[in-house]
Amino acid sequence: MAGMIAIVVTLLLVLLLARPTGLYMAKAYDYNPSGLDRVYGPLEKLIYAIGGIHQENQTWKRYAATLVISNSVMILLVYLVFRTQAYLPLNPAGIANMDPSLAFNTAISFMTNTNLQHYSGESGLSYLSQMIAIVFMMFTAPATALAAVFAFMRGLAGKPLGNFFVDMTRAITRVLLPIAFVTALIFIAQGVPQTLEPAAVAQTIQGGEQTIARGPMGSFLSIKELGNNGGGFMGVNSAHPFENPNAISNLIQILLMMLLTTSLPFAYGKMVGNAKQGRVLFVSMAMLFIVLLGVSLTAENAGNPALNAMGIQHEQGSMEGKEVRFGVAQSSLYSVVTTASETGAVNAMHDTLTPIGGMITIANMMLNTAFGGVGAGFMNVLMYAIIGVFLSGLMVGRTPEFLGKKIEGKEMKLIAVTMLVSPFLILVPTAIALFSYPDTLSNPGFHGLTQAMYEFTSSAANNGSGFEGLGDNTLFWNITTGIVMFLGRYFSIVALLAVAGSLAAKKTVPETTGTFRTDTGLFAIVFLAAVLIVGALTFFPSLVLGPIAEQLTLKP
Amino acid sequence: MKVLASSLRISLLFMALCGLGYNLAVTGMAQILFPEQADGSLVQDDDGTVIGSRLIGQLFSESEFFHGRISSIEYQADGSGSPNYAPSHPELMERVTASVEEWKMNNPEVSVRDLPIDLLTNSASGLDPDISPEAARAQIPRISRLTGMEPQQLERLVQEQTSQRTFGFLGEPAVNVLQLNIELQRLLAR
Structure with a gap:
């Protein structure tokens, strides 16, 4: 009961x-x-002066190229930091340089x-790497x-x-920092450490010795959650008592994870001048979220038969695999969020x-539309909204329109390919892994x-x-998931920017009585149907073979 | 070419601003405002020796102490982790069966029906500092028998060391095992 209230x-x-966050973002x-x-x-x-940046449109x-080039430069710089961290300062634990394939992946x-x-923070990264490589990218x-996403909306x-x-x-300046x-x-007031001192050594009550890893964790933790990054300072992430000491830190982490991504529909409504459509998308995603959360809570409360x-x-x-201070309710909520x-x-x-609780987490990543990651998730949502409009247009035999722009062959081809990339990136490498590297799986059976x-789902969805x-720290997993993450990220961003560029150049057609309205409850249903039909058709068979089959084997 | 140069310059700039500047600024502020938490909530004994962290679980294997949760890494806090057994993993079943047998041997007073599941399961971090109040109570008969302390006195101790849900609804009631054992030792010394 208390869990439900929480x-x-x-x-x-x-x-x-x-x-309010969404309106602030639109203004920013x-x-x-x-x-x-x-x-x-x-x-x-x-910043613009030092970067030599002219603020031209x-x-x-050019936008997409700048995005990919700048990100590639950052990948290269960070790769170099990982490969040389042993020689750099702020390495009190004497951590060695990272292996090439692991550094590539990370x-x-x-x-x-x-x-x-594919590493554990305690043993894999120096404090300097945690700061100038990991937090920098976070x-x-x-x-x-x-x-x-804001370029797309424009x-x-x-x-x-x-x-x-x-x-x-x-x-960075107006939102994240x-x-x-x-x-x-x-977070630090709640008990998260923030120090450059090496690990503490304690003489335990039973007469042993305990080395307690710590570090500059508070500054890491806030941007990890706010930016929908998610990588842990410690190996077990926010299950570590230092990385999530109590119920309050847990609540703030959940709020930070949801803050920017739930604000985007409202920012969108403001940017495109159709607040109602933003609300419709928000409510649709919230409904999807609540259903998934309900299933997860039921399964975790029931326990292991x-x-x-x-x-x-x-x-x-x-x-x-859960912590007492969070219990089932807060763990299940966190896993869905x-x-x-x-x-x-x-x-x-x-x-x-x-x-079934595990299946919900995978389903969330496969659909990638119950809010989704900051920016990229909402671009995916808008893509499904356009698919919904397109399907409706097909049914009534009329050229579909979205925000007064005709959706035509060029846009739909780009969207169709983008939609197919994600299942391809998940299912094909999974099949290869199961066939060629079954020894890396720690669990037998389904x-x-x-x-x-x-x-691979987590990699493709950038979760x-x-x-x-x-x-997972093998050459195969490091290289394949590295490629899947890269394509999962940049393919859809570039393709959807192309859609935006193409739509921006079109003339706006006036709204008539025959226009399919995209800010109504009916549109919410069309949107959700597009998400669920495409998602279910693509992934349902593999979910049956995995989690559903496993659930059926759990007999008392 | 211009894009490449700008990318390099702005990357190095953000590396300095967000990587170094931000982290060091927070560290400085934290060390001034919350020095105790920032250093890891360390617990010291009367001589000033560090005996653990309030937030990090510690290994208690001797029978006259309250035990914490199962930890495959035996509470070695230079790392963290758990065996990640899926519900269908055969070794999970074997481990739990063995724990139940061990419980029956060491706690003949308490029936398995009253043995809470958190004492039979590996925590997520392997460093869980807490157990449920029920898990602490289930150990009272054993500790009373081994130390000669009155069960009522131990009951009171567990009650004092139980932290309730924040605001009455957030999180779960929990007992910090390290604090509980420190207080237990204090009582025994008297």
């Missing part, structure tokens, strides 16, 4: 924050002069907002996605797309979730299939959580 209160807080990204320029202008001017091709992982981790990756609104460097800078700084201090049958006291639900927002932080081990599928029993 969940309702949390979701109400998310709801309360979404609209408005190229017309505003009061915000007075606050942030001087710092931004300095870019074509979609650099791409953090640049693509995935934060898949700012620039969501800033890149925010830039892309295109839909028929405006020039803008300038990538300006958009990325504004994300201020919020991250304040919430970092709140095989264990329960031993006659023990199992009122707490499924506690394997982190996959809905494509953050990838975990406060319980997803590998140990009940099969769960092994789910483990491999989860890894980054894992079924961590997987032996």
Whole structure:
């Protein structure tokens, strides 16, 4: 009961924050002069001067090229930091240089907002790497996605797309840095360490010795959640008592994960001048989210039938791989939030979730439309909205329109290919892994299939959580997931920017009585149907073979 | 070419601003405002020796202490982790069966029906500092028998060390095992 109240209160807080944040974002990204320029202008001017950036409008091709080139430069720089960290300062634990394939994987992982981790922070990274490589990318990756989504929205609104460097800078100065700084201090007050001192050594009560890893974690944690990054400072991420000490830190983490992604529909409504359509999209996604959360909670509360049958006291639900301070309610909520927002932080081990609870986390990543990661998720949502309009247009035999622009062959071809890329990136490598590298799976049977599928789903959706029993620090997993993350990220961004560029160049057609309205309840249903039909048709067979089959084997 | 140069310059700039500047600024502020938390909430004994962290679980294997949750890494806090057993993993079943047998041997007073599941399951981090209040209570008969302390006195101790849900609804009630054992030792010393 208390668990349910906590969940309702949390979701109400998310709801309360979404609209004001969205309106703030729309203002922050408005190229017309505003009061915000007075606050942030001087710092931004300095950044543009040092970067040699002229703030001219870019074509979609130039915008996309700048995005990919700048991100590639960052990947290269961070790769070099990982490969040389042993020689660099701020390495009190004496951590060695990272292996080439792992450094390749990790650099791409953090640049693509995935934060898949095939290393453990305690033993794999120096403090300097955590700061100038990981935290650096935890700012620039969501800033890149925010830039892309606002350029996309400008295109839909028929405006020039803008300038990538300006958009990325504004994300950092106006949104990410201020919020991250304040919430970092709140986390530290709750007990998250923030120190450059090496690990502490304790003489335990039983007469042993305990080495306690710590580090500059508070500043890391806030941007990890706010930017939907999700990579942990420690190996077990936000299940570590230092990375999530209590119920309050857990609540703030959930709010931060949802903050920007739930605000985007409102920012969109403002940018394209159709607030109602933004609300319709928000409500549709919220409904999808609530259904998924309900299923997960039911499964986790019911627990593991095989264990329960031993006659023990199992009122707490499924506690394997969970922490007592969070219990089932907060762990289940966190698992749904982190996959809905494509953050990838975990406060319980997803590998140990009940099969149905685990399936919900995968389904969230496969659909990638119950909010989705900051920026990239909402672009995906708008893509499904256009697919919905297109399907409706086919049914009545009329050229579909979206925001007064005709959706024609060129746009639909780009969208159709983008839509197919994600299942291709998930299912084909999963099949290869199962066939060629079954020894890396730590679980026998159906769960092994789910483990491999989860890894590629998480990579393609740029989520980054894992079924961590997987032996994933091998050449095969490092290279394949690195490629999947890269394509999962940049293919859709570039293709959708092309759609935006094409739509922006079109004449607006006047709305008539025959126009299919895209700000109604009917449109919400069409949108959800597009998401579920495409998602179900693509992924249902593999879910039957994995989690559903596993659930059926759990007999008392 | 110009894009490449700008990319390199702005990347290095953000590396300095977000990578170094931001982290160091927060570290400085934290060390001034919350030095105790920032250093890891360390617990010291009366001589000032560090004996653990309030937030990090510690290994208690001797029978006269309250035990924490199962940890495959035995609470070694230079790392973190769990075996990641799926519900259908055969080794999970074997481990739980063995734990139940061990419980029956060491706690003949308490029936398996009253054995809470958090004592039979591996935590997510392997460093969980807490157990449920029920899990602490289930260990009272054993500790009373081994230390000679009155069960009522131990009951009171568990009650004092139980932290309730925040605001009455957030999180779960929990007992910090390290604090509980420190207080237990203090009582025994008297």
